[in-house]
Amino acid sequence: MGCTRGLLTRCLCGITGLFYPQYGIVLDAGSSHTNLYVYEWPAEKENDTGVVHQVEVCKVEGLGISGYSQDTEKAGLSLQRCMKRAQEVVPEHQHRETPVYLGATAGMRLLSIADRVLSAVEKTLRSSPFNFQGARVISGQEEGAYGWITINYLLGNFKQPGWLNFLPHLRSSRGTSGALDLGGASTQITFVPDQEPIESQENSLHFRLYGKNYKVYTHSFLCYGKDQALRLKLASDLQASNGSLLDPCFHPGYLRIMNISDLYTNPCIANGEQQLPFTQLHLQGNGDYQRCRMTIQKIFNTSHCPYSSCSFNGIFLPPLQGEFGVSLDARYTWREVSGASQACDNHVEQQASKVFVLLQVKAEFPKIKEKYLSEYCFSGTYILSLLENGYGFTMEKWQSIQFLGKIGSSDAGWTLGYMLNLTNMIPAEKPPTRPLSHASYYFLLVLSSSSLSL
Ligand SMILES: O=c1[nH]cnc2c1ncn2[C@@H]1O[C@H](COP(=O)(O)OP(=O)(O)O)[C@@H](O)[C@H]1O
Ligand SMILES: [Ca+2]
Numbered sequence: 001m002g003c004t005r006g007l008l009t010r011c012l013c014g015i016t017g018l019f020y021p022q023y024g025i026v027l028d029a030g031s032s033h034t035n036l037y038v039y040e041w042p043a044e045k046e047n048d049t050g051v052v053h054q055v056e057v058c059k060v061e062g063l064g065i066s067g068y069s070q071d072t073e074k075a076g077l078s079l080q081r082c083m084k085r086a087q088e089v090v091p092e093h094q095h096r097e098t099p100v101y102l103g104a105t106a107g108m109r110l111l112s113i114a115d116r117v118l119s120a121v122e123k124t125l126r127s128s129p130f131n132f133q134g135a136r137v138i139s140g141q142e143e144g145a146y147g148w149i150t151i152n153y154l155l156g157n158f159k160q161p162g163w164l165n166f167l168p169h170l171r172s173s174r175g176t177s178g179a180l181d182l183g184g185a186s187t188q189i190t191f192v193p194d195q196e197p198i199e200s201q202e203n204s205l206h207f208r209l210y211g212k213n214y215k216v217y218t219h220s221f222l223c224y225g226k227d228q229a230l231r232l233k234l235a236s237d238l239q240a241s242n243g244s245l246l247d248p249c250f251h252p253g254y255l256r257i258m259n260i261s262d263l264y265t266n267p268c269i270a271n272g273e274q275q276l277p278f279t280q281l282h283l284q285g286n287g288d289y290q291r292c293r294m295t296i297q298k299i300f301n302t303s304h305c306p307y308s309s310c311s312f313n314g315i316f317l318p319p320l321q322g323e324f325g326v327s328l329d330a331r332y333t334w335r336e337v338s339g340a341s342q343a344c345d346n347h348v349e350q351q352a353s354k355v356f357v358l359l360q361v362k363a364e365f366p367k368i369k370e371k372y373l374s375e376y377c378f379s380g381t382y383i384l385s386l387l388e389n390g391y392g393f394t395m396e397k398w399q400s401i402q403f404l405g406k407i408g409s410s411d412a413g414w415t416l417g418y419m420l421n422l423t424n425m426i427p428a429e430k431p432p433t434r435p436l437s438h439a440s441y442y443f444l445l446v447l448s449s450s451s452l453s454l
Pocket of ligand 1: 185229
């Protein structure tokens, strides 16, 4: 029985809500992979901050949905295993009332046939027993905003009764915490600046949450997630090469041959291909952390700024303020950052085979998955460059960054904020504190009227 129909049903659901937790499902269709999240909350406390928490994350096998542009059906099929998993986690009698949302991020923003992929995905989601509420590409602004809401909701910064403080030491001393999100195709920075007004309209958001106003700065850099940033760097280095590249951002002995056409597959790298007299790139690692930093620096254009201060590419950035949480996919980020210079300068015989080199590196970084190992030097160095050179986190500001993975049981990504917003669980005004919830009230009312009629 759905809980949205009719007063009587609502009353009954209110009563059953006393006993059954409620659920919501969000699929984060990222550029590199999709994750399905199941959230749970006690129904009668739905408007309190901190009560919604993650009970399941299912990692979809294979590519991100934007990777199936050649065979869009597969984008839908790839989600089936995790949708089945969600059916096991959510009790069967609640399937029909449980909303499911899919939000796609930067990989789909870059894809010209995103609509076709979304239709395939929608077909799979509609065929599940859940209450399908939509599959769409979310904007970079939304991604930044929902990431900020998630972090501050989970850290208890909206200060509502009923809130469970999982990590009191992380709770922001200045009201709210900024959010940094590093994806594969885009990266977001969101925080409440001291400076007002926010000079650029498109970077400015206004929220009223739990009775308080927030003026928030946000920007999403499309093409500056770590996978696309690597392409930007390679495309820039290629211009001055003859097709062979000695790359300081890969460890010594590493070899990779790439088709130039595979590099120029999306709008991040526009129109450079025609001018190149070669069709393949022969990349050879000669790991050198300092030189890697220098080659990465070239992708941040700091030559012009039409505002009082900028990050890069002429984008407004007010002075950094307060603490920042680095979210979700950054659960391994700290490891990459701290190991960056070691991973780059890891000298192994130049002539050694790729396999041998990988084994050597693997021995030093045993917990890193093979597929990420080869880009470990680049990734760590890129994150450092972005934070220090791109956003201006100086040594002392660096202390204000917390690399978050989970807060309590929930991943610190944009999905929770997205669901809270779509299910109206973050009210603009402070919910009145009432001695009893609606559900309890109805429950007692029904109980007392039945005793009266006895
Ligand atoms: O275990 C890991 N180690 C290192 N990097 C990882 C790991 N798991 C995921 N990643 C990286 O995290 C990033 C996730 O980006 P995502 O797919 O969310 O893109 P988007 O948010 O830009 O759409 C990708 O660059 C992916 O390669
Ligand atoms: Ca992401």
